[in-house]
Amino acid sequence: MPIDQNGDTTIEGVSLRSLPKVSLHDHLDGGLRPATIIELADAAGVAVPERDAAALGDWFARQADSGSLVEYLKTFDLTIAVMQTRAGLTRVAREFVEDLVADGVVYGEVRWAPEQHVAGGLSLDEAVAAVQDGIEQAEDAAASAGHDIRVGQLISAMRHTDRSLQIAKLAVSWRDRGAVGFDIAGPEDGFPPARLREAFDYLAGQFFPATVHAGEAAGLDSIRSALLDGRALRLGHGVRIAEDVDVVGEDGDEVQVRFGDLARWVRDREIPLELSPSSNLQTGAIAAWGTTVADHPFDLLYQLGFAVTVNVDNRTMSRTSLTRELALLAETFDYGLDDLEAFQLNAAAGAFLPIEEREELIDIIAAGFGR
Known part of the structure; x- marks a missing residue:
């Protein structure tokens, strides 16, 4: 089952790229086309390494393959630098959705x-509007070409700054205008969700959903704080929940395990894990288990009944696509x-959608997979 140069493969006679997919964990500033970065950098007077x-x-992939989330995040200095104008944000968002299609x-x-994209003089609101414009342009173009796609914004606050409440209010103000949820991003270790409790309290009062980066660079305490302080409905990565699952033996083909209370809660409540196999390798999130896709606890979590999902995290840094991530897992x-x-x-x-729309999405997937 070889993966071709575009990351595609065929399973049971079907091209993976042709199948309907849902992408939940995909960063805008991690999904720029390298050619676009060069063009925007030239216009902004930003130096590029290549x-x-x-x-x-190649440079992005090489720099990101560090085994450290902190080092991995440094590659975003370049992409963020070229996303400081209305035109730049709109173009990046439009191309982002085109690549999803x-x-x-x-x-x-x-x-x-948005707080990382106001150095050029845009307000937070103007930045969100620019991104929404690009999304809608691409959605309309896709519809005209016969491909229906919907893309919602997850407005993120940086967990190491002090603007989380302001960003939470920004996200809620864009409810029904493109924003579907809230997230916190940036360095996880040392900056627990509890630090942003005021913002999460506000979001809970507004019944606005949140997904929280947790269980990537930090362990079980981070996941616990995401659920208790962040009221997270999903876990951004969450891969280290496997630290709360002890493999105690094997009975034939079946693995016998002992669940910790946290792992059992996440599994039994079907809290989605936004797993990103290639990224999890690059950042060292699965270092406790190994350094290859085969070492990733994805399959263990899947077989144990966790609500696993497959994501790209950052397409540019991991030089990947959702099709390629699925192909890697299928091959492994x-x-x-x-x-x-x-x-x-x-x-x-x-998905952060009304139940009726989630049911429609499930029907689209079932039809696409021939069910």
């Missing part, structure tokens, strides 16, 4: 932190179409 688009793509995505949530764990459909159904069920 002048050729392919070479720049090319990847077979039918519903996506794009997360980004011998998954078939039923398994890949289950991941999409988990994502659809966890």
Whole structure:
């Protein structure tokens, strides 16, 4: 089951790229086309390490493959620097959605932190409007070409700054105008969700959903704080929940495990895990288990009944796509179409959409997988 140069593969006679997909964890500033970065950098007077688009793509992948989330995050200095104008934000958002369409995505949530995009003079509100304009342009173009896609914004606050309440209010103000949820991003270790409790209290009072980066660079305490302080409905990555699952033996093909209270709660409440296999390798999030996709606890969590979803995190840094992430998992764990459909159904069920629209999305996935 070889993966071709575009990250695609065929399973049971079906191209993975052609299947309907749901993308829940995808950063706007981590999904720029290298050629676009060069053009925007030239216009803004920003230096780039490589002048050729392919070479720049190689540079991102090389820099991101550090085994450290802190080092991984440094690659965003360049992408954020070229996203400081209305035109730049609109173009990046439009191309972002175009690339989702090319990847077979039918519903996506794009997360980004507006507070990082006001150095050029834009207000927070103007920045969100610019991104929404780009999203809608691409949605309309896709519809004209016969591909229906909907993309919602996840407005993120940086967890190491002191603007979380302001950003939470910004997100709620864009409810029904493009924003579907809230997130916190940036350095996880040392900056627990409890630090942003006031913002999460406000969001809870507004019944506005939140997903929280947790269980990536920090462990179980981070996940616990995301659930208790952040009222997280999903866990951004959340891969280290596997630290609360002890494998105590094997009985034939079955693994015998002992659940901690936290892991059991996450599994039994079907709290979606926004897993990103390639990114989790690059940032060292799965270092406790190993350094290859085969070492990722994805399959363990899936087999144990956790609501696992598959995501790209940052397409540029990981030089990946949702199709490629699914292909890697299928190749590594011998998954078939039923398994890949289950991941999409988990994502659809966890989408920040009204129940009626989630049910429609589930029908689209079932039809696309031939059910």
